[in-house]
Amino acid sequence: MQTQTFHWISSFLEAQAAELGAATNTLLAYGRDLKDFDVFLSRRGSDFMQAAKADVEAYLVHCDAQGLAKSTRARRLSAIKQLYRFAFEEGLRTDNPAIQIAGPGQDKRLPKILSEAEVDALLEAARASGRSQADQTRNTCLMELLYATGMRVSELVGLPISATRGDPRLLLIMGKGGKERMVPLSPPARTALTEWLLMRDKQDEAAQAKRLPVSRHLFPSRGASGHLTRHRFYLLIKEFAVAGGVDPAKVTPHTLRHAFATHLLAHGADLRAIQTMLGHADVATTEIYTHVLEERLSELVLEHHPLAKEGKRKSAGRISSDGQ
Template structure:
């Protein structure tokens, strides 16, 4: 009932529902071992479950997410009259370690985009892969939004893309000239492939990036593996490169170029500007690093120069 309500009332994405389901299944398994059921849980039981999760060595972020799922479940039960109280309402989470996202430099992104143009078994693959990468960096889309794009939203050489984001919220994001060129070329090739499939009585796809899988479009996992291969080909550390780091790069590079934080918030689809503000910290950290590495009076630069001089002397 809880998961159905999340899907129907809040428009929660499939991945969000799956995450809730996994976390609550784990909680249910623990309750079964304690001879408890969801409906007779007390605050002490929820706290004991968190102690159990900690003893398992789970990361703070995982424990915080599981507590969030439990809290949402019991809030729903209270609001629906299934319980007269919410046993988790006053429990504080473990807190999450604040880590700045990994950010790629403009030069690294350029190498990735260049490598994508030669990545694939044939011209169709290469044009599709180029389009995927150009759109991701040009718009800052989430990977699920990218692979699930309907082709109808991209017809007619658009200057703006209409993206359906979390919770069914729509937003408009401008396209760069390079992204528009890559998109136009891919749509032409995609339509040629679709025309051949139609001639063979195969059903037409409504997606920009169709696939024979059950979802009808390329999957997040497939694209995750592709971008790692592209990173290797580009000579960029694969551990730094995920679809989400391209989203981070989009935001950070815009901010560095003088873009307004509120505009970036709108383009990323963040509900709260506080989420977007992380990129100001990323930029500050990057600028500090540049100063420490390159300013002639910094200790780091001095050590590098002295090391170089010592090496040259030898």
């Protein structure tokens, strides 16, 4: 396998594990599928960087000719689509050759939903989680910023401390492909950020007194990256879920991003504004949240409306007849 190909696949799988909490078996399947696609491309004198829509379509025809099941072909296309979406967001490519290719009859999966009460439970758990006051203050800031802005986890953990100085009502985020966007902060997020900055300043003063270097990151770490890793934050948010009584299977950094969007939409926010805050290049990507909201509203009606229950529906019919 070429170095470039290995870098693409390994980086993609790392992001899937850290941001979406993909299971080990899922990651292994994605890895096998993408290696198979890479072999097919190499036979055509191409690779991940050069592949066009026609190459992806030819690969699907190849898979069909091999007699692969529809579910297997759908999974392979899903892996390719997600790889190229990741590559586009990371700036590895300026286009997505698989975006308009329809799968073999697979339904589009909607993102998992966290209720506002569940998010509140996660935030409360973060405030009480940690071995020290510094840990608790940092954890609170992490969660408040994530929920207030809908940032990608890579954007959150990699925030430079310089981006948080100045006006605390707005946060400058460096998105995928080097694109910057300004996102407003909620009052709880501003408070959490202010408290963490005070603690960070004290840490920097202590380091300078010992003639040690200070970190340029808002959430520093001793690791090679210099900041909290996506994987470490993924583990933290699972800990918050357990502590807060929220099903850990529902909670990943990405579901907090989904919660940000769906809760804003539920409270009347404009779809274009949500698109801008999420950093989506195309509003079509953001429109999935309208489907999430519609599905949730339908569930609420079926669960709680008195006429949705068969017994009461019959009773209502009798009342209507008596009244005529």
